[in-house]
Amino acid sequence: MALLEAEELLDQVARERSTLSDAPTGDALNALNETFDRIETIARRLRDALSDVGGVSVEQAASRLNVTAPTIRKWIREDFLEPIPDRKPVEIDARSVVRVERILDKVRETYPAREWTRALGAFLHDRDLLAQDWAREGIEQAKRGEFVDL
Amino acid sequence: MQSKMLFRIQATPAAKKAIESLPRRTAGRFEQLRQELRSNGCKAGGYRLLSDDRTTPSTYCCKHLDRDWRVVTTFRTERIVRIVAIGRHDGPGFYAGLSSELGISSTGQRRDAKPGCCVGNWPSIGHDPNGYRYG
Numbered sequence: 001m002a003l004l005e006a007e008e009l010l011d012q013v014a015r016e017r018s019t020l021s022d023a024p025t026g027d028a029l030n031a032l033n034e035t036f037d038r039i040e041t042i043a044r045r046l047r048d049a050l051s052d053v054g055g056v057s058v059e060q061a062a063s064r065l066n067v068t069a070p071t072i073r074k075w076i077r078e079d080f081l082e083p084i085p086d087r088k089p090v091e092i093d094a095r096s097v098v099r100v101e102r103i104l105d106k107v108r109e110t111y112p113a114r115e116w117t118r119a120l121g122a123f124l125h126d127r128d129l130l131a132q133d134w135a136r137e138g139i140e141q142a143k144r145g146e147f148v149d150l
Numbered sequence: 151m152q153s154k155m156l157f158r159i160q161a162t163p164a165a166k167k168a169i170e171s172l173p174r175r176t177a178g179r180f181e182q183l184r185q186e187l188r189s190n191g192c193k194a195g196g197y198r199l200l201s202d203d204r205t206t207p208s209t210y211c212c213k214h215l216d217r218d219w220r221v222v223t224t225f226r227t228e229r230i231v232r233i234v235a236i237g238r239h240d241g242p243g244f245y246a247g248l249s250s251e252l253g254i255s256s257t258g259q260r261r262d263a264k265p266g267c268c269v270g271n272w273p274s275i276g277h278d279p280n281g282y283r284y285g
Contacts, residue, residue: 126199129212129239134168135222138235139210141162142224147232148166150159150184 004056004064006047007094011102013040047094055084055091065101075100078131157191159184160226161233168236172219179216180236187223187231195223195231195267210234211267223267 017036061081062069072092075081082096103123129135141147161169172180186194196213199222213221215236222235 123200126208126212129220130199130208130210130222132237132239134164134237135235137164138162138222141164142232142234146162147160148163150161150166150169150233 003047003094004060004097006043007098008101009043010040010047011095011098013043055087056094056097058090058092061092061097064097065104078128080127155229156188157229157231159188159231159233162235165233165236169233172236176216176219179219180221183213183215183221187233191229191231192223192225192268193266195225196221198265198267198269207265207269213267 013036017033017040056064058069058072058076062072065072072081073090076083076090076092080096081100082093084091084093130139169177169180183194192211194213195211197211198207199210199212201208209224211223211225213223215221218238218240220237220239221233224232224234226232
């Protein structure tokens with residue numbers, strides 16, 4: 001779980017830094033950027049050290065995201081979470097856990113409490129639809145600009 | 151009397167192939183949709199799908215064609231409709247799975263609170279680097 005905390009810290013630093021990039025320049029801003037540089041360096045060292053030990057277990061990811069272990073396994077099969085190759089038992093890349101956590105947080109923040117499950121359902125529905133083989137094939141062709149007149 | 155300007159319709163090769171092999175009843179529904187798209191553009195496109203990494207709308211729309219058949223479209227300019235993909239999606243099965251996976255009731259979770267395909271006047275104003283136009 002410490003790995004997840006390090007990953008989240010790195011993610012948060014990146015977000016704060018992107019907010020700062022829109023602010024006017026000045027000494028205070030430069031000092032803040034330098035502080036972020038130091039925090040990022042420490043967090044990166046911590047993350048790298050913890051990554052050597054391994055990724056996040058299915059049970060840890062389930063606890064963190066507040067879902068069941070079968071849901072975590074399903075999300076791995078659907079490429080929503082990224083497993084670390086050649087690890088038995090399964091270990092999950094901490095970055096993908098933090099990414100999914102952000103999505104869940106955003107859904108909860110964006111919608112009132114009574115509606116966030118509906119919004120999450122809609123998000124997952126659309127994601128599931130666009131992940132169908134037939135949809136992926138069409139989207140890939142569209143991205144390449146392959147169209148014919150009907 | 152001035153004639154109404156029709157939308158041009160294009161499809162990916164995959165969508166075209168799917169159209170040619172639709173079951174008879176579904177093919178009839180698609181022909182109806184094609185006429186609606188030709189006349190009304192994104193107004194006939196169904197609802198706007200959410201993007202993959204956030205809760206904002208994507209550049210794709212989805213129209214329920216017949217039973218579990220779905221048509222995914224996008225709009226390059228205001229006068230061109232592009233059919234990206236056609237296929238079957240087991241929506242009810244998906245929603246039923248939600249209740250066991252996330253503790254979300256499958257009841258009332260249909261994708262009904264959804265933005266229209268033309269939400270924000272999309273695709274009539276605004277540009278992005280890929281040439282898509284947004285409201």
